[in-house]
Amino acid sequence: MECVLKTFDLGKRFGKRWAARGLNLEVHRGDIFCFLGPNGAGKSTTIRMILTLLKPTTGAIRLFGEDLHKNRVAVLSRVGGIVEKPDFYLFLSAFKNLKLLGSMTRRVTRDEVMEALERVGLSARAGDKVRTFSHGMKQRLGIAQALLTKPELIILDEPTTGLDPQGMKDVRELIQRLALEEGMTIFLSSHLLSEIEQVATRMAVIHRGEMKAQGSVSELLAREAIDYALQAAPIEQAMRLMQGVPWVQVLSSDGHMIEVRLEPGHAAELNKLLVANQIEVAALYPRRTLEDFFLKVTKGAPGI
Amino acid sequence: MTLFGFEAYKTFSRWRTYISFGVLALIVVMTEIVMRVSAREIIGSMMKIFQRDFIIAGNILNAWFITTFIMNSLHFHIPFLVTLVAGDMVSSEATAGTIRFLLIRPPSRQRILNAKYLTALFYTAGLVMFFAVLCVVLGLALFGSGDLIMHRLGQFSVVFIPEAEIPLRMLLAFAAAIWSMTVVASLAFLFSAMAENSIGPIIGTMAVVICFLIFGNLPLHFFRHLKPFFFTTHMLLWQGFFDSSIRWLEIGQSAVILGLHNAGLFLIASIVYRRKDIKS
Structure with a gap:
């Protein structure tokens, strides 16, 4: 280019x-x-x-x-x-x-x-x-x-x-x-x-x-994404399963989507784990806004 | 030429550019009317010391006399009026912020500065020419023509210039006046290139002109030695064209000194401006 x-x-x-x-x-x-x-x-x-x-x-x-x-x-x-x-x-x-x-x-x-x-x-x-x-x-x-x-x-x-x-x-x-x-x-x-x-x-x-x-x-x-949105069914079973996993932290759930924080490099592993436990995964994608990224690289610099 | 046209258009699109022309018109019109009204009194006081020894006949108080009379005040008011525009030429762009649009264009800073300097000189020449035309035209209308008879203050002599020679001498005198005023324009332009606002260059230039005029006229030994080095001393070179015989050498020397001032001041302005960081 x-x-x-x-x-x-x-x-x-x-x-x-x-x-x-x-x-x-x-x-x-x-x-x-x-x-x-x-x-x-x-x-x-x-x-x-x-x-x-x-x-x-x-x-x-x-x-x-x-x-x-x-x-x-x-x-x-x-x-x-x-x-x-x-x-x-x-x-x-x-x-x-x-x-x-x-x-x-x-x-x-x-x-x-x-x-x-x-x-x-x-x-x-x-x-x-x-x-x-x-x-x-x-x-x-x-x-x-x-x-x-x-x-x-x-x-x-x-x-x-x-x-x-x-x-x-x-x-x-x-x-x-x-x-x-x-x-x-x-x-x-x-x-x-x-x-x-x-x-x-x-x-x-x-x-x-x-x-x-x-x-x-x-x-x-994507490079530094750690927060993910997960759409899985049945959702209660997915929540229970993830609570026992040390590298997953469930942040919130609205009954339809779950927001989770993963240690870097575990996204594929989570997907595999859910599927292996007969949980249907409709979506798993990073939820990182530009604002999160910006605040991280500038370490919360004021004035923006 | 495009840049010069651009600068000239901007300068002459602003109403404040015409303040100077208005002020000059007021000075000339008022002076000539007052002189017309009190003509007898002026002639009487001027010729008092000669009346015992000479018989002076003819139209002494004519357009040429009036013009030279008013020209004597040239180095007081015209520098100020020149400074109003020349001192504003570069710095006003910084004040208004337009400098950012101007300097991100392809033409180099030097070319932009050249165009601005040419405009300042053009304005200066225009102002002095306006002054000249107004003085002469109004003078001819109010006082008519005639030979030029002048008495220099503090001298026991009378200068006589026949009517036929006057237009050429007048032309040369005004050309010299333009040349001398360009030094004021160059000084104001230098300050303008250094500053970010217009007040500083205007006050700075006037302060320098006034100081040099005062120092040059103080009857002290120290300043008498320095006087030939003051540009204000050479600004009066136009007066040389109204001597009985024109002192070309002295006029030439003054013209060269003023020219060197112009070149030096513009060179410094260029160096300063080309290196300047635009933070405004």
Whole structure:
């Protein structure tokens, strides 16, 4: 799989404090790559380094296989992004803002600007000054400017901040559409774990500037899963049987499903045990949420 | 050129850019009207010391005299007005947060800075040209034309420039005035490249200009030695075009010194800005 973004031992130090250290990120073409971490973990610092706002103290960044700092113009013309708040020229219209910002990458036509505004539902406000926009509208305009030049990689730093539930859903769907239908690669940082769970194909978790995990979402969640949902019949017999097994702990039961905690590597053994005792197993699957995973790798770091 | 067009469009889309033009218009219009009303009194006080020895005839209080008279205040108010925009040029992007959208685009920081600097110079030139046109046009309407007769403060001499020579000298003087004001723009631009808000660069630049003007005019031995090194001293190079014979060498030297200031200040701004981490 082609690597669109790759960082090598990337680090940034402010004074004596390392905001990011030893980061080796790998984003593949077509990924919706989510970058997770508590407040102050170093997410924005990393994004700023990737978008050349900060100079790395250590390491290198390769985009589309080329060194970012040696081929800045060629590389950045294939990237769109938002870093933190989308701040625009308030005294200019939405249309003019996009036209001017887009023209810094390449010549953009009126139709392209209108198309970008249409995608985020702002075409009716194209001529209005950004001063009159709400935060959510500015956020959508930020996404429009990131899409405007049809980049191959879009870097979005918390793109749903300030959006209402419908707006968040719209952005989520837009992100999925961009990746699936247009083959864009999305690099997304967000605090909203539920949102990431719905869209991410791969992710990385950063904590105190250091990478804690990286991989596909399903792979990461499955890797350390210990809690399982079990659907078995007869359920009472299954419960009785499991109570005598030292590596199984029954957590709860609603009369239909049983939630159990297994010592690592015992899932198949439990299945075998139940079947051997004439208990029908309809389902046995890991129940681990992204939140559980996140809290584990960041050791319950506050601020998320 | 695209980036320059982009910067110029932004600068001239903001109403505050026009405050300076409004202030200049007010100064020129008020001064010329007041001078029109009290013309006799002004001439009387100016020529008092010469009236015993000379007979002065003709239209002394004409557009050219008025223009040079107002130009003498150039180094007080125009630097402030130039600073309002040049000091805001880079730092306002940091304050507004728009710097993040700007610097993640393909053009290098140096190219963006070049475009901004050119815009600051363009604005400075525009402001001085506006001042020149307004002074001359309104002056001609209110006072008419004539030879230029001037008396330099503290000197027992009168400068006489025939009417035919004045337009060219005026043009050169305003070109020199633009050149001198670009140093103020460069200084404000340097501070702007260093700062994250616009107040600091504006106050900082004015503080430097005022300090240098004061030091340059203090009648102290120490400052007299330093005076040739102050850029504010050379900002008056335009006055050289209103001497009886133009002192090209002195004007040229001042122009080169001001040019070196411009180059030095912009070089420092470039180094600072290219290395700067954008944290805002």
